[in-house]
Amino acid sequence: MNRAFTSAALAIGALITLFPYYQLAVMASNTTADIYSSPPTFWFGGHLVENIGEVFAKIDFFGSVVNTLIVAVATTLLVLFFDSLAAFTFAKYDFPGSNVLFGLLLATFVVPTQLAAIPQFSLMAAFGWVGDLKALIIPAAANAFGIFWMRQYARGAIPDELLEAARADGAGFFRTYWSIGLPVLRPALAFLGIFTFINAWNDYLWPLVVLIDSNHVTLQVALSQLNGLYLKDYAVVMAGTLVAIVPLVIVFLIGARHFIRNIAAGALKG
Secondary structure, X not given: OHHHHHHHHHHHHXXXXXXXXXXXXXXXXXXXXXXXXXXXXXXXXXXXHHHHHHHHHHOOHHHHHHHHHHHHHHHHHHHHHHHHHHHHHHHHOOOOOHHHHHHHHHHHHHOOHHHHHHHHHHHHHHHOOOOXXXXXXXXXXXXXXXXXXXXXXXXXXXXXXXXXXXXXXXXOHHHHHXXXXXXXXXXXXXXHHHHHHHHHHHOOHHHHHHOXXXXXXXXXXXXXXXXXXXXXXXXXHHHHHHHHOHHHHHHHHHHHHHHHHHHHHHHHHO
């Protein structure tokens, strides 16, 4: 009975979670008039290809996808490197002021992202990066959440005895980090990679502010251009959104499988 109840609860939760994506696909395959119909339609229409064609005609979809892919991949790689390196240091090395520095790092959690937009824009202007993808990649190369998450994982996952053995064998800091720290941190890195990629892919506010050329924007900003001033074709907007989430689903499936496999391997070793 307990197993049946658990399975039923998981199935209901999965259906509730997946329903918005199903409805997104339904709306993308219908017309705007069908979306506004009463009662609303819950089945697929025959306008999906037409709506996707409208998306490609109205915006530079593939150009914005390339820009977004460059930003998301570069940001994810930099975050994985810098955050794991900082977290490994905070978790396994004691140095003067480490607790104070980590406390200041956590304090940045309470600062709203929107509050930093103006000073960050001024800084990018001083560097001459306004309108360039570097203005999206470099400021996002490290973040407090990633360091906190990786530090908490590293403290329990990396035995101190293993590090002491590496030092006894003459391994330096970077050799210890690369050969011992990173292999143990793979599950945490997989989660952080998925989280960072999705955030970079879906980011809208900062690209809207710093990419001043409307022909050289990321995907979320390009999709917002589908909304006209007086006319909003929601079917076309939904079609663009549907196509835009396909790369996220692929990344999630690849990363989640890697994440679960490493978690299972760690449990078996334990």
